[in-house]
Amino acid sequence: MDAIEEWSRAQERVIALMEGASAEQVETRVPACPDWTVRDLFSHMVGLGSDVVAGDEPDDHNADWTAKQVAERRGNTVADLVAEWRETAEPLRTWMRANGPRPLGDVIIHEQDLRGALGVPGGKDSEGVAAIRDRFAPRVGQRLPEGTTLGLVGTHWSWASDGGDPEQADVVLHADEFELHRAALARRSAAQLRSWTTKGDVEPVLDAFATLGDLPTGDRSE
Structure with a gap:
């Protein structure tokens, strides 16, 4: 498996999932992350990539760190978040080539969390x-x-x-x-x-x- 390419494929699946969600669905609570809505979880996913590229990544991925990612993007639309994630993608792939594909876990795990909230299956056999x-x-x-x-x-x-x-x-x-x-x-x-x-x-x-x-x-x- 090319882990970086797999990250890219998962990113595209998540983007398609989010772009296909209604305004009401975006505000749905995520059962696997009950403190967050679909928008909040997606904000975390986007923010994680931006923070990793910026060198802001604590060893324990603590709650304050993830909460900050969500809070900083509270007013962003799905389109805003998609644009940020696409802009971050190539720098993040470069980072993974140098440091390992650890961010793959976040996108794979949370893709299914989002699918559970939206009721849209997919990606299970990836x-x-x-x-x-x-x-x-x-x-x-x-x-x-x-x-x-x-x-x-x-x-x-x-x-x-x-x-x-x-x-x-x-x-x-x-x-x-x-x-x-x-x-x-x-x-x-x-x-x-x-x-x-x-x-x-x-x-x-x-x-x-x-x-x-x-x-x-x-x-x-x-």
């Missing part, structure tokens, strides 16, 4: 989704209780926290690859994780999936 799934599954593994192994089994992809046979892990979950991808990002509820469990007791490992915040209280789908 190489970027697979790459971020492979990046975050080990983060789930790092958060497991000591001595517990986890296996995630999709239709064409599987993973085990100990590097062995996923079906032989202490706790095994079976679901579609995209669902497992979103679960590793704290985008699926405890009830959904329970429903996918085919072996072992999932309760002690639920917190391991809270990689990007608490698990949602309600079921999610995109």
